[in-house]
Amino acid sequence: MNNPLFSMQSGELPFRELYWNIPFGKYLIYPIFLIAFGIFIYGVYKRIKIWSLAKRLNKPDASMDRGFWALWDAFSQRLVLRELGPGLAHAALFFGFIVLFIGTLIVMIDADLGIAIISKPTAFYYFFTVTLNIFGLAALAGILYALVRRYIYRSPYLENLKDDGLTLALIFFILFTGHFLQALRLAAIKPPWAAYSFASYLLALPVWDVQESTLRTVHAITWWTHFLLVMVFIASLPYIKLWHIFTGVVNLFFRSRKPRGRIEKLDLENEQAESFGLAKIEDFAFKQLMETDACIRCGRCQQNCPAKLTEKPLNPKKIILGVKEHMEEVYRLKNRKQDSQKKEGAEEASDGRRNLVGEVISHEALWACTTCMACERNCPMGIEHLNHIIGMRQYLTLMESSFPKEVTAVFKGMENNSNPWAVASNKRFDWAEGLELKTLAEDPEHEILFFVGCAGSTDLRAIKVTKALVKIFRAAGVKFGLLGIEEGCCGETARRIGNEYLAQSLITANIETFNNYKVKKIVTACPHCFNTLKNEYPDFGGNFEVVHHTQFVEQLIAQGRLKLEGEPLGQVVYHDSCYLGRYNDVFLPPRNVLKKLPGLQLREAERRLRKGFCCGAGGGRMWMEEKIGKRINTERTEQLLRTGARTLAVACPYCLTMISDGIKEKDLTESHQVLDVAEIVASRLKG
Numbered sequence: 001m002n003n004p005l006f007s008m009q010s011g012e013l014p015f016r017e018l019y020w021n022i023p024f025g026k027y028l029i030y031p032i033f034l035i036a037f038g039i040f041i042y043g044v045y046k047r048i049k050i051w052s053l054a055k056r057l058n059k060p061d062a063s064m065d066r067g068f069w070a071l072w073d074a075f076s077q078r079l080v081l082r083e084l085g086p087g088l089a090h091a092a093l094f095f096g097f098i099v100l101f102i103g104t105l106i107v108m109i110d111a112d113l114g115i116a117i118i119s120k121p122t123a124f125y126y127f128f129t130v131t132l133n134i135f136g137l138a139a140l141a142g143i144l145y146a147l148v149r150r151y152i153y154r155s156p157y158l159e160n161l162k163d164d165g166l167t168l169a170l171i172f173f174i175l176f177t178g179h180f181l182q183a184l185r186l187a188a189i190k191p192p193w194a195a196y197s198f199a200s201y202l203l204a205l206p207v208w209d210v211q212e213s214t215l216r217t218v219h220a221i222t223w224w225t226h227f228l229l230v231m232v233f234i235a236s237l238p239y240i241k242l243w244h245i246f247t248g249v250v251n252l253f254f255r256s257r258k259p260r261g262r263i264e265k266l267d268l269e270n271e272q273a274e275s276f277g278l279a280k281i282e283d284f285a286f287k288q289l290m291e292t293d294a295c296i297r298c299g300r301c302q303q304n305c306p307a308k309l310t311e312k313p314l315n316p317k318k319i320i321l322g323v324k325e326h327m328e329e330v331y332r333l334k335n336r337k338q339d340s341q342k343k344e345g346a347e348e349a350s351d352g353r354r355n356l357v358g359e360v361i362s363h364e365a366l367w368a369c370t371t372c373m374a375c376e377r378n379c380p381m382g383i384e385h386l387n388h389i390i391g392m393r394q395y396l397t398l399m400e401s402s403f404p405k406e407v408t409a410v411f412k413g414m415e416n417n418s419n420p421w422a423v424a425s426n427k428r429f430d431w432a433e434g435l436e437l438k439t440l441a442e443d444p445e446h447e448i449l450f451f452v453g454c455a456g457s458t459d460l461r462a463i464k465v466t467k468a469l470v471k472i473f474r475a476a477g478v479k480f481g482l483l484g485i486e487e488g489c490c491g492e493t494a495r496r497i498g499n500e501y502l503a504q505s506l507i508t509a510n511i512e513t514f515n516n517y518k519v520k521k522i523v524t525a526c527p528h529c530f531n532t533l534k535n536e537y538p539d540f541g542g543n544f545e546v547v548h549h550t551q552f553v554e555q556l557i558a559q560g561r562l563k564l565e566g567e568p569l570g571q572v573v574y575h576d577s578c579y580l581g582r583y584n585d586v587f588l589p590p591r592n593v594l595k596k597l598p599g600l601q602l603r604e605a606e607r608r609l610r611k612g613f614c615c616g617a618g619g620g621r622m623w624m625e626e627k628i629g630k631r632i633n634t635e636r637t638e639q640l641l642r643t644g645a646r647t648l649a650v651a652c653p654y655c656l657t658m659i660s661d662g663i664k665e666k667d668l669t670e671s672h673q674v675l676d677v678a679e680i681v682a683s684r685l686k687g
């Protein structure tokens with residue numbers, strides 16, 4: 001057999017005969033395509049009707065760049081590529097399909113619009129066929145990786161449903177028949193440029209010497225098989241998981257541009273509201289129902305969920321899929337009910353649906369959430385899980401008064417004393433005894449307001465951090481103000497548990513106090529206070545510059561206002577607070593501060609930064625019993641200990657408590673210590 005690469009005549013240019021061996025193909029493909037497209041459109045219509053069960057529409061903010069970022073995230077595959085192996089496979093499949101689709105468009109333009117592109121001899125055909133072969137192989141490699149990962153390696157985060165297997169098989173046979181088609185054509189006509197279509201050429205070699213008539217017969221059968229598979233692919237898109245090709249981009253477009261994890265303010269004075277929170281499908285916003293169709297069951301949310309990883313009943317993926325399943329169930333029941341009504345004015349009856357909260361999604365799953373946002377930050381589709389969970393918690397708390405019994409005392413403490421520890425409000429400033437500090441009521445001049453927070457004012461361990469910060473501020477010459485007993489709970493815990501009534505009363509009281517003292521800039525040592533004051537108070541008219549203490553200390557060091565010395569501390573591992581890191585992207589300031597300390601070797605846990613592991617205290621879990629599975633703080637403490645560091649650094653009073661408890665449980669209090677970044681800095685101040 002002669003090698004086609006070396007049988008070309010000088011100056012000979014390649015081309016492709018369109019619809020080779022399919023003389024009537026061009027007259028039949030469009031009627032069949034219209035049928036497939038009609039089925040597709042009907043599927044889209046049905047999905048939109050189902051999403052329209054929602055009574056609220058999302059009104060996205062007027063960000064001109066929404067479309068750009070949605071397309072950028074989709075076409076750059078940056079969110080998918082956060083998991084390198086599956087990400088590369090998905091990107092190979094995605095870009096392979098994009099390039100193959102462009103190639104098909106070029107064929108259509110050439111064949112149907114009479115604009116010769118590849119049907120005439122031109123050097124462009126070299127680029128055309130090589131590119132399609134490269135990306136076609138990449139797509140095949142991606143689908144083979146998916147098949148191996150799902151059915152041979154059997155990733156624990158993937159569930160093999162019938163839809164998954166059929167979808168992967170459909171894509172595989174579309175790709176394979178596409179390559180095989182070209183192989184049969186090359187073997188039949190043996191063009192001198194055949195080897196440039198290298199993938200198909202390799203497939204053609206085994207049949208290179210088969211009779212042309214046989215190759216033509218097999219080619220015709222394969223061509224129609226390939227074409228019909230593509231039509232099935234188009235028609236089935238709204239009915240299978242590949243629907244995320246569209247819903248994923250739409251969801252990325254409509255995702256909130258407000259601060260991450262921001263809880264939507266409830267209009268508690270709305271007299272027309274039948275209930276508050278999410279109790280039934282009709283209570284959801286349109287985007288919340290639509291995004292359930294964007295879920296591809298990849299498992300990345302559960303792969304990073306501390307509750308799921310410590311055997312709690314929560315699985316963020318199952319929350320979203322549970323809402324989707326119930327949405328479809330309600331739609332069917334509503335249609336059945338309408339069909340069964342025999343006359344107008346018939347007595348309204350229940351449609352027989354299950355309860356979303358309690359039956360479809362268990363109370364235990366909802367209360368297991370630490371609101372750490374690991375699910376959202378690792379979801380490649382931009383699904384906002386916390387809006388679903390917090391919304392259902394709001395319903396349970398506000399409408400059913402159904403919440404873990406331990407929370408009752410927390411609510412009473414916040415109602416009566418403005419702190420969840422239930423320490424008397426007139427004792428909130430007792431921590432400052434002997435420090436000769438003045439409140440803003442005594443001295444209103446201030447550079448910053450030091451918002452101490454409930455933990456820093458009442459918890460004995462956290463008070464040490466508060467005093468360390470006072471020492472730092474004084475050493476740097478910072479003119480700071482304090483509210484003393486006028487300071488109240490920021491309301492974060494109440495909001496995350498779902499008690500919006502209580503939260504709003506606390507928030508408005510604080511804002512009134514801040515405005516009374518003309519507060520402009522706030523520094524706090526609690527990431528929960530930091531996130532709420534910074535990102536949620538603006539919804540209530542409270543607009544302030546809010547800085548976390550690690551950010552502020554970093555600035556003081558950079559300005560030369562702090563001089564550090566002291567004995568080498570050795571190896572230190574830093575634990576990322578969820579509300580500081582994943583919520584607000586404050587990852588570097590705490591690390592930068594630690595790196596400035598003499599003799600300190602900063603170690604990193606395996607789970608860190610965006611994939612950091614929660615301490616277990618968020619979402620009100622600080623005050624709830626943990627009776628199921630392994631304790632989250634124990635798991636996190638073990639992860640930190642595996643670094644070999646004997647000093648565990650934190651930047652949150654909740655983390656300080658939970659990790660300290662983990663060290664006590666391990667009986668390591670003599671050999672290891674848990675310190676806030678501020679404590680480490682204060683102990684290294686010169687002079």
